[in-house]
Amino acid sequence: xxxxxxxxxxxxxxxxxxxxxxxxxxxxxxxxxxxxxADGEEALKLVVAKPVNLIISDFNMPxxxxxxxxxxxxxxxxxxxxxxxxxxxxxxxELVQRAVQFGVNNYLVKPFTVQVLRExxxxxxxxxx
Numbered sequence: 001x002x003x004x005x006x007x008x009x010x011x012x013x014x015x016x017x018x019x020x021x022x023x024x025x026x027x028x029x030x031x032x033x034x035x036x037x038a039d040g041e042e043a044l045k046l047v048v049a050k051p052v053n054l055i056i057s058d059f060n061m062p063x064x065x066x067x068x069x070x071x072x073x074x075x076x077x078x079x080x081x082x083x084x085x086x087x088x089x090x091x092x093x094e095l096v097q098r099a100v101q102f103g104v105n106n107y108l109v110k111p112f113t114v115q116v117l118r119e120x121x122x123x124x125x126x127x128x129x
Contacts, residue, residue, distance in 0.1 A: 004030030004121075004128045011036045012043040012057035012069065013087065018110070022056055022087070025114040029121070029128065040064025044072050051079050054121070056108070059088035059095060067098060074103045083124045 009031055011022045019036045026034050035052065037043035041063045047055065055073065059066035066086050074080050086099045089110045096107055105124045108117065122128055 001127045001129045002125050005032045007031060007054055007125065008033040008052040009035070009054045009056060010043060010047055010052045012038075012040065012055060012061070012066070014038055014058065014061040018058065018087075022117070025112075025117045028114050029118050040066065040069035040072070043069055047073065047079055047082065048076065052082065054083045054085065054124070056085045056087055059086055059090065059099075067095075067102065070099060070102050070104055085120055085124065 009026055011019050011034060013019045013022065023034050023036065035046060037046055039061045040057070043055065043057065044064065057066040057069055066088070070084055070086070073082055073084060083105045084103070085106045085108055086104050087108045087110065088095065099107065106120045108120050118128065
C-alpha cells in the first residue's frame with residue numbers, strides 16, 4: 001500500500017480552476033508532491049526533466065491534447081511506465097477506447113468528487129495509506 005505522500009503527481013489542464021480543484025482534491029487525500037502544467041507541451045517538458053509517478057491530464061487542451069501527451073509519454077522509454085489518468089468532461093466511448101489503446105491507466109470524468117478521484121488513483125496504485 002503506497003502512501004499518497006510518496007507519490008509525485010503532475011496535473012495537466014488548460015483551465016487554472018480545474019488544476020486547482022484537482023490539486024486541492026489530491027491534498028485532501030494526502031498527496032504532497034504535486035506540480036502543474038497548462039498544456040501537454042509544457043507537461044512533457046516537465047516530466048522529461050523531472051519524472052513523476054502519476055500524470056492526471058485533461059483531454060481537451062491547446063497545443064498538445066491529453067491523447068497526444070499520453071502517446072508522447074508512452075513513446076519515451078525513461079517515462080513510458082508513468083501512471084496516466086485521463087481527465088475529461090466527455091465520457092465518450094471512442095475517446096476512452098483510443099486512450100486505452102495508447103495505454104491510459106484510468107479515466108476520470110468531470111465533475112468528480114474527492115472520493116472518486118481517490119478511487120481512480122487506488123485502481124492504479126492499490127489502496128493508499
